Amino acid sequence: KAGVTQTPRYLIKTRGQQVTLSCSPISGHRSVSWYQQTPGQGLQFLFEYFSETQRNKGNFPGRFSGRQFSNSRSEMNVSTLELGDSALYLCASSSSGSLNTEAFFGQGTRLTVV
Amino acid sequence: AQKVTQAQTEISVVEKEDVTLDCVYETRDTTYYLFWYKQPPSGELVFLIRRNSFDEQNEISGRYSWNFQKSTSSFNFTITASQVVDSAVYFCALSAGGYNKLIFGAGTRLAVHP
Numbered sequence: 559k560a561g562v563t564q565t566p567r568y569l570i571k572t573r574g575q576q577v578t579l580s581c582s583p584i585s586g587h588r589s590v591s592w593y594q595q596t597p598g599q600g601l602q603f604l605f606e607y608f609s610e611t612q613r614n615k616g617n618f619p620g621r622f623s624g625r626q627f628s629n630s631r632s633e634m635n636v637s638t639l640e641l642g643d644s645a646l647y648l649c650a651s652s653s654s655g656s657l658n659t660e661a662f663f664g665q666g667t668r669l670t671v672v
Numbered sequence: 673a674q675k676v677t678q679a680q681t682e683i684s685v686v687e688k689e690d691v692t693l694d695c696v697y698e699t700r701d702t703t704y705y706l707f708w709y710k711q712p713p714s715g716e717l718v719f720l721i722r723r724n725s726f727d728e729q730n731e732i733s734g735r736y737s738w739n740f741q742k743s744t745s746s747f748n749f750t751i752t753a754s755q756v757v758d759s760a761v762y763f764c765a766l767s768a769g770g771y772n773k774l775i776f777g778a779g780t781r782l783a784v785h786p
Contacts, residue, residue, distance in 0.1 A: 562716075589772050591772050591773070591774075593774075593776075600776060600777075600778045600779065601763065601774075601776035601779075602776075603773050603774065603775070606772050606773060608772075614772070614773050616773075646715060648715075648716070648717065650717075650772075650774075652772055659772060660719050660722060661719070661772060661774065662719065663709075663716045663717035663718075663719075664716060665714060665715045665716040666715045666716065668715075
């Protein structure tokens with residue numbers, strides 16, 4: 559069974575640009591969550607999608623957005639990139655929307671903003 | 673407010689030593705879930721254990737054991753006879769009051785030396 563796949567693995571962008579990251583969950587999983595990991599702030603929740611609906615959103619500015627497609631694949635977009643957006647972005651998938659569901663993480667996309 | 677505190681930033685041990693990683697959590701919800709994840713250098717978060725708030729039984733899995741105490745809001749993780757392969761960053765996380773939203777502690781970096 560394939561795991562969670564995130565593409566690309568590495569990305570370098572310039573300040574002011576926008577970027578789109580992709581996450582393919584485990585087959586059959588309908589929930590996809592996104593997290594940002596930085597040395598200063600640690601792991602922070604961005605948002606969660608379940609069956610194409612955003613159900614939960616973390617405390618991030620509107621420049622951070624996402625969506626989920628009918629096949630459960632998800633994308634997150636960051637517009638007007640800032641240096642502080644440099645981070646490891648992790649995607650997690652789980653089979654249902656309940657609290658007790660184990661989340662499986664991808665290897666992440668490391669974004670560097672220069 | 674929901675919060676997870678991992679007071680130990682870094683721990684260094686010699687192989688075969690036992691090591692305990694501390695985790696203290698805060699939540700007002702009566703139903704919640706606690707998790708431990710391991711993050712090796714590759715970046716992905718590897719699930720280790722999930723505990724719900726109604727199950728205070730300690731758990732042992734091979735060299736790993738977990739001690740959940742609601743009275744002190746703690747969920748500590750012990751590695752017995754540590755090995756070099758245990759070197760990683762370990763995160764404690766809490767899920768409560770929302771769908772698949774994990775609140776992570778700052779992580780404890782464990783270095784096991786030969």
